[in-house]
Amino acid sequence: MNECQKIIVGLGDRSYPILFGNGILGRLAEELSKTGFPKQIAIITNETVEDLYAADVLAAVENYADKIALIVIPDGEKYKTLSTLETVFSNLIEQGFDRTCGLIALGGGVVGDLAGFAAASYLRGVPFVQIPTTLLAQVDSSVGGKTAVNHALGKNLIGAFYQPRLVLIDVSMLRTLPARELKAGLAEVVKYGVIRNRGFFSWLENNVTNLLGLDEESLIHAVMTSCQIKANIVENDEKEASLRAILNYGHTFGHAVEQLSGYGSIKHGEAVSIGMLVAAKLSRHEDLCQAADVERIAGLLNSIGLPTDIPRFAPDEYLEAMARDKKVHHGTLRFVLNRGIGDCLIKDIESPGTIFSALLQSPDTKGRAMAEKSSSPLGKIAAYTEILAKDPHSTVFVSLSEAYRQLGMLDDALDVALKGTANLPGFCPGYSALGRVLTQQGELSKATEAFATALELDPEHAQALKGLAKVRLRQGSPEQARELLLRALSINPDDSTVRKQLASLGGDHSSGVNKTGDAGTDAEDLHQGADDVVDSGTDEEPPESSPIPTETIADLYRKQGLLKEAAAIYRDILRLDPQRETVRNKLIEIKTLLDPDRSVPTIRLQGTSITDKAVALAVSPAVERQPEGSASESKVVSADPVSTLEKWLVSIEKGRIHVQ
Ligand SMILES: NC(=O)c1ccc[n+]([C@@H]2O[C@H](COP(=O)([O-])OP(=O)(O)OC[C@H]3O[C@@H](n4cnc5c(N)ncnc54)[C@H](O)[C@@H]3O)[C@@H](O)[C@H]2O)c1
Secondary structure: OOOEEEEEOOHHHHEEEEEOOOOHHHHHHHHHHHOOOEEEEEEEHHHHHHHHHHHHHHHHOOOOEEEEEEEEEEEOHOEEEEEHHHHHOOOOHHHOOOOOOEEEEEEEHHHHHHHHHHHHHHHOOEEEEEEEEEEHHHHHHHHEEEEEEEEEEEEEEEEEOOOOOEEEEHHHHHHHHHHHHHHHHHHHHHHHHHHOOOHHHHHHHHHHHHOOOHHHHHHHHHHHHHHHHHHHHHHHHOOOHHHHHHHHHHHHHHHHHHHHOOOOOOOHHHHHHHHHHHHHHHHHOOOOOOOOHHHHHHHHHHOOOOOOOOOOOHHHHHHHHHOOOOOOOOEEEEEEEEEEOOOOEHHHHHHOOHHHHHHHHHHHHHHHHHHHOOOOHHHHHHHHHHHHOOOOOOOOOOHHHHHHHOOOOOOHHHHHHHHHHOEEEEEEEHHHHHHHHHHHHOHHHHHHHHHHHHHOEEEHHHHHHHHHHHHHHHHHOOOHHHHHHHHHHHHHHHHHHHHHHHHHOOOOOOOOOOOOOOOOHHHHHHHHHHHOOOOEEEEOOOOOOOOOHHHHHHHHHHOOOHHHHHHHHHHHEEEEEOOOOHHHHHHHHHHHHHHHOOOEEEEEEOOOOOOOOOOOOOOOOOOOOOOOOOOOOOOOOOOOOHHHHOOOOEEEEEEEEEOO
């Protein structure tokens, strides 16, 4: 069995272990048993995580549990509501889960918060376990016992402090996490270094590439150190009377960024990254740290690929947003500030308006505005160069390289892109910029490498997909170019350049695209179009030698009855793009056909309504199906028929099954 490490969150009779390791799910039953966890278990997860890990968790507990059910909620923050919670309760009640049951939260922070609150309130409280599957959940939300759902009037307004019995953190689960989620989680990891542990901060500076490359030892070290820091804080102030508030470092301004940008357009961790740099600049202004500390914090965040540029809203708008967030009282702003790196304090800032006006007009912001105003490419180059001279970690190197490239100064463009990517190894637009220069220089295999790195960092980086499509076309692989462009189009359906390029390549793709055009002009169009792009973007890409796992091929396998082969491809597609609803449904269908006897009662909550797709099957391979109405000792735990095939619900006790 794989090794695991442990820390204890010491809260008296509510103390609990956090286990860390790579591939340690197999230990779950043994660890549940150590905590005396109930044997009636309901696993709460969401539809994305279900496809990836529910089978492993079920297998890990099947010999331990007497009764088990899987409750699948829809994916997304918008489902972290009372309505979803009520549906979860309904299903627990219908399935006969009584006070001797326990819940397992399997998922990111949304699932963990909701399932934790379900556990806190179901039958006045039942035990629960956290199996966090995002980095943010592993280093933050699964530890400390804050559980909640959102209300229409605000986030996390309804909840409870309720500690889990066990947190099991398996870093191998991060392999399927989209790169952007991984980086967002790293923002919280950086936070722990800044507020509590200078040595850890330095370690992070030296290990960014390992962390982004999902090196397991580095991940375990980062996650464990973060949890240890959070545990120490929670042990001293479980209910946030004072000390725990330091965990809000970067969050005061970060929440304002989220509010003003619109929830969803920016990830929480990205907003916290911006907020941390503002907090660092404010700390410098208050003479609590050196300019060099601020530079180091900016450097680390940027090298991870996290944003630090402040979105352009007026200082007043930021102040109003922070006031709405109850951070401004009688004109005074309460902020967590860093003292150097590795220590922090909470300070009330007087006259925040003046300070924020100055902060939001940083030289970088001014320089970028100047560059954008300048109509001449040389003017832009001068402005960008000046910014880079002041801040070698600025992401502006992408624009500078692009400006050189567009002027045909390819050596300069390459030099800037190489230096920039070396300074900021986690910043994926940098690799796209590098790829474009290399493509223009005819260095196609090096360009492929650069685009592949960009896509590893951010699988939804549309510009990298477009850049790579151009390379593939030059290499004489129009089919691969087409696949890549289709992926770029699925990320941004309004991208008319991609539509045009696809039209010129011909073949079947999404609506509204002209399918005419011959191969000769296709190539020209695509080359032209790809040269036009600047940068943004985000999705993943396969290595040159392995073709993209396509849904069409999997569909063919499925039709021919090659179900395992089809399932393998569907799973690969979901790993690359967990949001593909149609693929997920096909996989569920195959899984049911392939191995019905290993399934368990599964309640899928659609939107916020009740169980309209309840398909419940048996737990044990040795299960024995009882025809309707037959006598048995097993108890029927649920009967809530919904629609034809999906109407029948099954109740089980281990080794027995009733179909209703
Ligand atoms: N309780 C706390 O102390 C605390 C602290 C911080 C944040 N939070 C809460 O956490 C929530 C955000 O959590 P989050 O960032 O984990 O978001 P999330 O739970 O929405 O997960 C992000 C996305 O990743 C997917 N996902 C999860 N695990 C995956 C995996 N291993 N592979 C592929 N995809 C995977 C999810 O389905 C989702 O689409 C917010 O609701 C926030 O309020 C709570």
